[in-house]
Amino acid sequence: MRWLKPGIAIAVLVVLYLLPFGVSGYILGLLTVAYYYGVAAMAWDLLFGFAGEVNFGPSFLVGLGAYTAALLNHYEGAPVWLCLIAGGAMAVVGGAVLAIPALRLRGPYFGLVTLVAVLMMQNLLVLFAGFTGGEIGLDIPSILTISDRWNYWYALLFMTISGGLMFGLSQSSVGLILQASGQDATQAAALGFNVAKHKLAAFCVSALFSGLAGAMLVFYLATVSVGTVVDLAIGVQFIIAAVLGGRRTIIGGAIGSIFLIGAAEILRPIGQLSTFVVSAVALIVILFFPGGFLGVALRGRERA
């Protein structure tokens, strides 16, 4: 039984890596976006599920990475690898800025700061639309590759590596300390753990992967706009993905976001109402199965 969980994970990954030989480019394109969203959802889960910080603005960190990379590439013509590094670094700076209030404020106040961060970013991007492209978007001269398959593999590889690192972190002693400080910061500090240091680290790691996901997404879509990376609705989608998949699992974020993209695609015929149905499903899961998909699966097996 000890090998069951890793076994399933490896089997699923092998299937996913072989997928480009079996399905159409269209489906690969959908999954590519799902994987980038999945990384952002997993990064959110690291903050919420483990450090206990409610971040209502995951799209702030993703947007920082995306726009840093996009602006560098559009105006300076910087090479892709440099843009990715700069995007990730900028997001880490943003994460550290967010972490300062998080260490002082609790519960709804911190949630509010993150919400405000997204709204301000959105407003500023639209206000300086001449520079940033605003709602219409900014075209990106460089792309990762024109091949559907390679785009898919890049995204999957990125998700595997970042998911693996974050999952490893969450299972390590650092993850345990984070969980302890999330649940009772005073007690964790009394036991001699440096709560501030661990939380700051969690913010930086979460921001790094969110920013990288945003920057990679920009070079896949070859455009960047408020609606694709910053909008509050996008941030909510990351949160829904992580909660649907299962909190405190990291991997749940990836599962949830693949489900969300798939559901949106299946519901495409009903047009506008698809967001309504997806939100309703998410609401029902939250009300009746707060553990998410993985929560249901794990609990089901324990009972058997």
Add this chain to the structure above:
Amino acid sequence: MTALQILVDGFAISALYGVGAVGFTLIFGVSGVLNLSHGALMVVAAVVAWYTAASFNAGPFGGAALGIIAGLIYALATFVLIVRPIQRSRAIQNEEKEIFVLTGTLLWGLMTQQAISYLFTNNPRTVLPLVEGVVDVIGVRTPVNEIITALISWAVIGLLYIFVQRTRTGKVLLAASMNARGVTLLGFELSRIYLVTWAIYGLLAGLAGVLLGAFLGVSSDSIGQLTASAFSIVVLGGLGSVSGSLIAAYVVGYIETITAYTVAPSVRTLPVLALLVLVVYMRPQGLLGRR
């Protein structure tokens, strides 16, 4: 001239914000819930008022009444369908309930937004004004409806004050916001108190929505901004503090009006957000908040 215009317009919009924010802070004070579907409630009330007045010949007053009733029903639905099940759930740990309520109400607001934009499109809707005509206030041509808006808002806030200070039910609400366990020990049913609070909240926010609809017009796209405005006001004033919310409503209302007149209407919320971040960093309990 513009300064006087800002003074008059800002007064009315702030009074209206005050009504909505007082309801928002009331449910936080009594039941500890931050309702992220607040904007959706206001827009539902406004859209119902607009639709019934135009399509069922309900007239401006009938439409406004139906709009407020819609607000009441929507608030109770939010409580019974979303908030109460989460609060009572055994599967969710206590320390996580707050985030679940936030996420749940956010999703509920998102669903409402989609439903409204599907049924009525996301074009801005303007509710019929209660009273037509224009008068002169300190040299500014002002629609009578704007004056009515300010008057109704302040009358309702006054009524709420009398209700909380003078009536038995009101006193129980006040007590519940101070110490919920103490109130239950005195033999009051907490679940009934919550229901009453949510009903009052629905009426207040519904009224604010209808008035806003007649004043600026609303669309399904304004839901997020409205929630953010209400949230900013109550945090600025101090969560749970009614008088703080009223002062903050005026601060926010005037800053927004000044920005809309002097910079651009599209960025009217930006300076408020900046101020909010500053307040949260320097004085997280708000102007008159208690910790």
